[in-house]
Amino acid sequence: MAIQLVTDQLSTGLDDTFRTQLVGDFKVIEKALNDLDTAQDRLNSDKDKINQDLKNIKDDNKIRDANVQAIVNILAKYDVPIQIVNGKVVETEEGE
Known part of the structure; x- marks a missing residue:
């Protein structure tokens, strides 16, 4: 969502230098807000990817544990x- 501030509609009754500086400041603020918005979108996308990767790792671990248990059985x-x-495959003595 791009943010657009009303900058060029300031009264011309202001001192021209002051008005120009104020318009410039608003444009800098507008760019910073839009950059933050873009960064937030990127962070949300990265977060979704990380969460999906974590879910895949957990699923892979469950499958691996089930396979190890099947092999032991x-x-x-x-x-x-x-x-x-304790989660590790160990040799046991005969009769244990």
Whole structure:
């Protein structure tokens, strides 16, 4: 959303130098506001991308954990002494 300030419609009854300086100041403020608006849009876009990336990472971690658990379950069926302890795959002693 571009912001446009009313600058050139100031009374000509003002001192011409003062009016010119004031118009210049308004134009600087107008540009700064529009730059901030553009930066906010970019930040919102970056935030959305970061949130999507985080969701993808969480989903990937869930899939990985499920796959590791499936592997451990398959190996346990063949009496391989392995299990998950504190989130890590570890070898166990026979009979544990």
